[in-house]
Amino acid sequence: MRHKLIVITGATGTGKTTVSSYLTKQYGVDRVMTHTTRPRRPGEVDGVDYYFETPASFAANHYIEHVTYAGYEYGSSRESLARSFAKADFASIVLDTAGAITYARELGDQIAVLYLTIEDPTILKQRLLARGDPEAMVQQRLASAEYKRDLQLPAALKPVATVIKNDDWPAACKQIDAFMAALRGGAMAD
Ligand SMILES: Nc1nc2c(ncn2[C@@H]2O[C@H](COP(=O)(O)OP(=O)(O)O)[C@@H](O)[C@H]2O)c(=O)[nH]1
Numbered sequence: 708m709r710h711k712l713i714v715i716t717g718a719t720g721t722g723k724t725t726v727s728s729y730l731t732k733q734y735g736v737d738r739v740m741t742h743t744t745r746p747r748r749p750g751e752v753d754g755v756d757y758y759f760e761t762p763a764s765f766a767a768n769h770y771i772e773h774v775t776y777a778g779y780e781y782g783s784s785r786e787s788l789a790r791s792f793a794k795a796d797f798a799s800i801v802l803d804t805a806g807a808i809t810y811a812r813e814l815g816d817q818i819a820v821l822y823l824t825i826e827d828p829t830i831l832k833q834r835l836l837a838r839g840d841p842e843a844m845v846q847q848r849l850a851s852a853e854y855k856r857d858l859q860l861p862a863a864l865k866p867v868a869t870v871i872k873n874d875d876w877p878a879a880c881k882q883i884d885a886f887m888a889a890l891r892g893g894a895m896a897d
């Protein structure tokens with residue numbers, strides 16, 4: 708069976724990290740760790756949620772792609788991807804839509820894309836505050852061009868993305884389960 712990378716993308720607060728954890732718990736999908744210069748949120752752990760970097764240490768790594776999102780740097784490395792594939796046949800990675808487009812172009816049919824969306828984005832603010840994000844960080848995030856951009860599924864991802872509506876978590880799980888059944892069926896047949 709070939710390795711598959713599930714790229715999870717969508718706007719801040721739509722549930723990307725939650726979906727990634729669900730895939731790990733339910734399906735043993737290993738999450739590819741990425742690097743960031745963003746400060747840690749309460750409860751986040753270095754090497755578990757991200758590799759937290761200083762601007763200098765961030766610049767010293769080698770990335771498949773890297774982006775600036777709401778004023779901070781984020782990047783993903785080939786080494787992290789190889790580490791996940793050594794552990795499991797399926798891996799996931801959480802990316803902004805710019806990163807997802809790069810992965811779709813570079814890795815072709817080795818990836819599958821989940822695009823997360825919610826009907827009423829105004830409730831995202833409450834979700835971010837409930838998650839424990841500082842108010843100032845939430846304001847900065849929701850005002851960013853990247854956040855606004857990621858509220859729409861980019862045209863380049865339309866042919867490869869499965870849209871998951873995450874207004875309601877049990878309903879989202881059903882969509883993810885259907886996606887995994889199709890993906891595992893397809894990967895077995897490869
Ligand atoms: N392109 C790219 N995006 C990343 C990477 N790591 C994280 N991101 C994205 O950066 C954005 C901001 O992430 P984060 O600060 O954790 O905020 P969150 O989306 O609110 O959880 C999200 O869209 C992440 O998916 C990466 O290595 N490359």
Ligand SMILES: Nc1ncnc2c1ncn2[C@@H]1O[C@H](COP(=O)(O)OP(=O)(O)O)[C@@H](O)[C@H]1O
Pocket residue numbers: 717718719720721722723724725726834835837838873874875876877879
């Ligand atoms: N369907 C849902 N209904 C209510 N809250 C949710 C739902 N999905 C995720 N959340 C919560 O919303 C917050 C943001 O989710 P998270 O997975 O961190 O988003 P992202 O990684 O896309 O920024 C978290 O506190 C999470 O527990």
